[in-house]
Amino acid sequence: MSTEADPSKHIRIVNTFMKRRTHMNKNAEQALTDPEFAEYLVNNSCGDGNLNDIHDLRILFTDTSNGSEAPLTLEIGFGLGDSFIEMAAAEPTRNFVGIEVHEPGIGKCAYMAGTQNLTNVKIINGDAIQLLKQLPENHIDRIQLYFPDPWQKKRHYKRRFVSPERMAILTRSLKRGGWFHTATDWEHYAFWMVDVLDNIAGLSNQAGNGNFTPRPDFRPMTKFERRGLERGHGVWDLIYTKD
Numbered sequence: 001m002s003t004e005a006d007p008s009k010h011i012r013i014v015n016t017f018m019k020r021r022t023h024m025n026k027n028a029e030q031a032l033t034d035p036e037f038a039e040y041l042v043n044n045s046c047g048d049g050n051l052n053d054i055h056d057l058r059i060l061f062t063d064t065s066n067g068s069e070a071p072l073t074l075e076i077g078f079g080l081g082d083s084f085i086e087m088a089a090a091e092p093t094r095n096f097v098g099i100e101v102h103e104p105g106i107g108k109c110a111y112m113a114g115t116q117n118l119t120n121v122k123i124i125n126g127d128a129i130q131l132l133k134q135l136p137e138n139h140i141d142r143i144q145l146y147f148p149d150p151w152q153k154k155r156h157y158k159r160r161f162v163s164p165e166r167m168a169i170l171t172r173s174l175k176r177g178g179w180f181h182t183a184t185d186w187e188h189y190a191f192w193m194v195d196v197l198d199n200i201a202g203l204s205n206q207a208g209n210g211n212f213t214p215r216p217d218f219r220p221m222t223k224f225e226r227r228g229l230e231r232g233h234g235v236w237d238l239i240y241t242k243d
């Protein structure tokens with residue numbers, strides 16, 4: 001089929017991220033290259049965020065002490081990974097997969113997992129939306145998305161991770177009874193989120209439609225949350241369960 005005749009060739013993908021070029025510190029670089037950390041980096045050999053071979057997150061833990069049937073959390077956009085690693089260390093019998101596109105963050109996160117000898121962590125380099133589309137239905141117990149890029153300008157709203165289309169994709173991969181937890185420090189995005197999520201079929205707002213959840217104790221403060229608080233922003237948490 002020629003390019004002209006195939007309409008799918010003309011669809012422009014709108015990403016929820018902009019790849020930032022920031023300094024890679026020595027520890028992060030070591031984790032991305034030293035075989036000692038390879039067990040954490042699911043697709044590091046590709047180095048370019050190639051997700052084509054990842055169709056199941058549970059099998060990543062088959063040879064670990066928890067095994068593949070343990071409760072599974074996926075964190076999308078963990079940044080530098082500090083709060084993600086803190087949560088994984090606090091719940092050693094739960095498996096944690098983190099996905100990011102920012103390589104210095106991926107390296108730093110793997111470094112922290114390795115130096116703490118965590119056996120319940122795997123890290124994926126790539127676009128969470130592509131990954132979610134490739135996973136089975138009813139696969140993940142908890143998905144967390146903390147302080148996603150707020151995309152403040154109106155012309156950028158289409159990049160917001162919380163959108164009706166992206167949330168339908170995410171809900172499909174959640175197990176029934178599983179939950180989705182998100183938080184933001186950007187007021188406009190907070191009300192946008194509650195509006196989008198209250199209208200996704202199959203999700204129920206734990207605080208009741210239109211309401212936010214008090215910040216739960218188990219969510220450590222993240223880097224972006226701290227930055228937002230220093231600038232005088234509020235923080236809004238939302239937890240939804242899949243019916």
Ligand SMILES: C[S@@+](CC[C@H](N)C(=O)[O-])C[C@H]1O[C@@H](n2cnc3c(N)ncnc32)[C@H](O)[C@@H]1O
Pocket residue numbers: 016017018076077078079080099100101102105126127128129145146147148149150161222223224225
């Ligand atoms: C504002 S930062 C927040 C980082 C961290 N959660 C925190 O609170 O400190 C958002 C992160 O999400 C990542 N991100 C955005 N869209 C993504 C996607 N589709 N897949 C994977 N990571 C994504 C970005 O690279 C960025 O590091």
